[in-house]
Amino acid sequence: MTAPSRDDALAPAPGLDGALEALWGTPRGWGRLAAVNHTIIGRRFIVTAFVFFAIGGLLAMLIRAQLATPGNAFLDPGAYNQIFTMHGTVMMFLFAIPMFEGLAVYLLPKMLGARDLAFPRLGAYGYWCYLFGGTLVVSALVMGVAPDSGWFMYTPLSSRPYSPGINADIWLIGITFVEVSAIAAAVEIVVSVLRVRTAGMALHRMPIFAWYLLVTAGMMLVGFPPLILGSILLELERAFGWPFFDPVRGGDPLLWQHLFWLFGHPEVYIIFLPAAGVVSTVLPVFARHRLVGYNWIVVSIVAMAFLSFGLWVHHMFAVGIPHLALGFFSAASMLVAIPTAVQIFAWIGTLLRGRPVFRLPMLFICGFFFIFVAGGLTGVMLAVVPFDWQVHDTHFVVAHLHYVLIGGFIFPMMAGAYYWLPHFTGRMPVHHLGTASFWLVFVGFNLTFLPMHLTGLLGMPRRVYTYAPGLGWDGLNLLSSVASFVMAIGFALFVVDILLQRRFGRPASADPWGAGTLEWAMPLPPPSYNFASQPALGEAAQPGQALAGPALAASMAAGEQHLGITRNGWRETLGVDAVTGRPDQVLLLPGPTFLPLWAAVATGVFFVSALFKLYLLALAGAAAVLVLVILWLWSMGSRHDMPIVPIGLGQSVPSAPADRRSPLRGALVFTLVADASFFASLAFGQAFLWVIAPNWPPPAFMAPAPILAGLAAGGLGAAAVAARIAIGARRPQPWLAVSAAGAALALAALAATIGLRLPPPATHAYAAAATALAAYAAFHAALALVAAGYSWARCRAGYVSPSRDLALHNTGLLAGYAGATGLVVLAMLHGLPLLAAP
Template sequence: MSATPPLPNKLPRPPGELEALKRAWKTPTGWRYLTTVNNTNIGRLYLGTALLFFLLAGVLALLMRLQLAVPNNTLLSASTYNQVFTMHGTVMMFLFAIPVVEAFAVYLLPNMLGARDLPFPRLSAYAFWAYAIGGLAFFCTLFFGLAPDGGWFMYPPLTGKQYSPGLGADFWLLGIGFIEISAIAGAIELIVGILFTRAPGMTLRKMPVFAWSMLVVGAMIVFAFPAVIAGTALLELERAYDWPFFIAERGGDPLLWQHLFWFFGHPEVYIIFLPAAGMVSTMLPSIAGTPLVGRGAVVASLLATGVISFALWAHHMFTAGLGLFSASLVSAASMLVAIPASVQVFAWIATLWRGAVRWSAPALFMLGFLCIFVLGGLTGVMVAVLPFDWQVHDTYFIVAHLHYVLIGGMLFPVFAGMYYWLPLLNGHRMSEPLARWVFGLMFGGFNLAFFPMHVTGLLGMPRRVYTYTSAMGWDGLNMASTIGAFVFAAGVLLFTVDMVRTLRKPERDKGNPWSAATLEWLPSEDYGTRSIPNVTSDDPLWEQPSLPEEVERGAHWLPGTATGLRETIITTADDARPWYVQVLPGDSWWPFVAAAGTAGFFLLLTVKMTVPAWLCGVAAVVAVVAWLWQTDKPPPLAMAQAAEGVSLPVGSAGRAWHSWWATIIMLVVDGAIFASFAFAYLHLSMKLEVCPPPGAVMAEPFWPALSAGLLLAGSGLMALASGAVRQPGGKQRGLRWLVAGALACMVGSFCCELLGQPLAPTRDAWSAAVAVIVAYQGLHVLLLMLVGPYLIARSAHRHLTPSSRATMDNCVLVWHYTTLQGLAAAFALHAAPAWMN
């Protein structure tokens, strides 16, 4: 591993180097723009789509406020109102709040970290197109009477087949589960990118706070989102196949859904807030003209918030009958989480106090954020107190608290960010005089709309009612809230008009209009910066004033393209030392086709169009296989000149390879989904007086023992196959037989599990929980039935070599994980019942 050389380089750059760099990174035009994978292009598309969903959800909110403006209103029927408020909450939470922060990250982080792109550009493209296609199709259900009407939280039994017999709930379950998979793909990309593609010298201590916030959020997504994916799968299995997980009369438990949903849902509040806080911590030093006060404490508070948030999942379940002890622990955690948030607030106030603030549009929106979020935090502490929560739960007080936290804690920083970073798009700032009107309308309208809801809730107005009588005394407060909502909407409309006007201006040099310290303000093109900067300080553009000129003339790392392809430098995770040069995949149709096929599979399956759905599924699988086949190829060069007198390897293998770590993270997600299914099984088992319930048949010990033996044998054969690839001139023919033998062992193990575990998932909830664990293991076996032939095909084409074995290393990880999951499933199904009794 090379030490960082003295930079900048002094020698003039060879002729044609910059032109070759531009050729490699050229953005496709016309209809071929759909093939783009460059982070700047995908980030723009992401931002535009997220803002579109924000506007659409805002229109739904205005319809709700019109309905509630006066008593006994008949503008919307009860069923239509239920669909509108369900879609408003769903679109805001799932299609705007989380995607918009991921969009900022995809667009900003590579340049902010000094990288040419994120490490898996095609994965970013797939995640975006899956989100855009699936989200737009889901929203269109409103126009066909197929929208869900059970609330954005979809509590059973209301959303079970008995009370929601249409397809609306199915669209929510399959659509949202699919969109969450897209969010997880984006999180994996961001985690690996933040850890391994930072500019040389940018240690973790020097990393921008926004990057820290996205790293914490990526880890939170990895652990939180699998729970809602598992929950949506269980509820859809109940609705489609009568597996009664949540039907109390058949041994199910509606509270199981709440546990799974809120294990995702309450950390999600901080998944939304932390990126916004990171944006504020990045923008505020530029606006105040001074470094962030307490930077280390702010980063520590981000980490603490991420950890504590997982202890808060029952914060929304105080009235669900959890028991006083459990509720008290969650109540304490709900108060504790206010401490790290307060650390950040004090750091921001101290930065404003120490600096000389320029009262620009970003400064106004950040000040509005501080005021609104602090008020939301105070009401959050109030509802953490059990007796108070029991009084206001499911009233409009909670609606007010939710919007103060989410709009104050996320939307105002996002608007500040759009004013702050919009010059990166075409070099123009938005109008400052109009920005003051926008802020005034949004800040005033927001408080007029939502502050009265605190009083309305204390007066007893319940959530989700579509009308009320004048005798309740809520008339004036609801009219004020409706007027406030339209004032707020006027501010959003004025902002949209000004943004469109600004983006229509001819492009010019972006410069550094805020005199910012972070690297995204370096001169950049499609390829990012002309050379990857060498970072030596926390605030590089302040402490290295010649950096823009040096980077632009190619005086730093990787000034050209050594291979003629797209490249970036992979650095070590802790101290950011140059490790190797990564060749990045270029533009391709495959991510778009894979995303469209995946969306088509889920959506068509929902409307029972089975044959077209499976055709879309096959198309998605073929696209993914073609995409992976193109990506993992032997490197065109063994070594590449990364700077004057410094050569780095092109590509790597094993644990040094970034895709190995991405596979590890993916398997953590996989394990969290399995753990959610196992939790459901144990939760339902503990509700039984006798486990297994009467009528259930337990397997003889022979079958699970044989299944476990075959699992271990298969993993052993794959370890031998991996060793054969690592040897120079390894026996490829023997490798193919080893892979085939390992696959036979895995299939045989699953057959033994089926023979040894009689399945009757429609009989009762416990049997359904057993069946879902077995089925999940079967899904992995099916995956390996694709992986095995794929490995054999790559071996036949001589693509598995000691220098190009990432496919083998990653597939071996998946294989070993499937073995561990199978052993854990066998223990849970065959040993746990005996232990419980």
């Protein structure tokens, strides 16, 4: 009698597979549009990102065809500007970040030993927003009205006088639409990593890839809101004449650069860190040694994230920054090389201590080492202010950017694609076409961008559509253009290889690379529920080591670990303590639903209507989003206390707690973190103009209104205090009514501030900035009002009790945030004028 193979050992116990598949499966046909399963959503993100990557690559080929020879008439200036802008926009916003999001959505639950992410419907909503927003931006290219001011959209070039058409509006509104998806993904990733893991996976024993994704998602929550704010302010200027960036009326074009690069430089590390996470995951498998320096890498990731937010002026050395600031930001730009070097030395140490096996994924990792280190060295060169002044806005910067982003992102992602290909398709990659693809991409890339360093040093500016002959650039540009087509052939060969192997590759065995990590402890390709039972990791599991040996994998498949049963038609996964990994709840996840799709459609109605200046329709879209979100939230929870249920291995925990232990609490907290970043950027904008802009603020606009300020402050305080009292009250409905009344009073006072005290916002940047601040406070007062009404309705419907008080806690948190930010706004609108008065 032969022993069962490892493949057979990973097959779920008879009967358990069918029961779990019936619970977790997604209907065929049109029902696929209602999918919320993370495996499906992750694949959709990845495939869509690859499509946008192909579009961005075609645009790059057009750019290189135009620059191949001097005086080339292949493209006219208008078409070139659209193609140049769209290439950067597609690669930065529609490929790099969504590709990382897709990989995270697909892999995280599998790596963490969970059955899905914390908020499956939020992931589906994020995908639809990404698809609709990206389609809106790219379709503009087909219609000849694509953005043409550069992917950085510098003012005044992107302002109405110099870009009068709809082109810039498409960028501002379309990218903001896409950023909604990014914020949703960031919230989902942070909460899932912290709260949705398997039993015993303490924070310090997580897979290193989860640490990379956790830090990256946190950076997105802080780094993306400044760009969203800048896009809103510029659209307000273009649509209504609010002069935030117009120096004639008290604005300053540099405000846009500050807001853009407050996003733009952390963005570089937001792109790099997930790719570095792939390297830290894949390299130890082929080095045949656990990752060296796990703790040091975690510290370096956090340090890199922290330092990245102090580097944005790195891109503005040539705009007239004071010398002291130049020295600070130059030093910070060099300092960020230290945590990067820590990771590189850890990878080298892992190779030295192991017995490396150079399979196909390792080939791309070696290419990553060469290209990224070269790009990092030129980055240190650009951090030196005198050198930066010499090469600023030349092709040297273009070369550095591509060495960092392609070397630091594309090569690790291609390594990851071949490494996880058996997981996606159940079939193994082979060397033949993959090796040829690597060498074509590697050689083509270096012959494309290495000469750009030289053309940049010879003075060739970026963002030009042609150049005169005889400047020493001709041969180098021709070499770059020819090599770029060689690189494109390599990428095309990669796609062909993936498609052929999906169809004809040999079937993959269980854990084909011998990784021993949890994502391989399941059948390939994975079932919709991931694990027949969730493992309990012992104390012996050490950082950087394999977590799932053959015995544990077989026990999981047999349903002998946690949640190896089905009951009550529930989709169950474990929720754990964020630090210790101790199971503290069973999360009940939703099944397929069209709500995320309809919510994304309503969001699209809002953005598209705003694009075409149909503001009543835009308000209807916003109202539809609010109604759908309320329906979404209303479908959660129960009118009775959920039982404490057994989870296996002799343990029992509460099921679906509706109190502060719920991941929904964390979702609101991290959403408010992003909101606070938005508010801090808005306050920074007013402070920047106050200090930098001439004649700012005009004395005529400075009269305080103490009565309105007092009413608004009292209302905000009453709303926050009443909401807080309602949390602990036995009969909370009256206190919620008080909270709603306070929010309504604050809203009325803030509206009066906007409508009566402030002059029209189009008259001066001070009036525009003050109106934006007051509108922010009024919007959050309105949210507090809606939250109080929603909680009151939940109380009346029986969803709230002393043990089910999540709605009250979240209302109190939102009301407190609205009160705190509202008081800051009131101090800025009514207090600063008193301090600034002569």
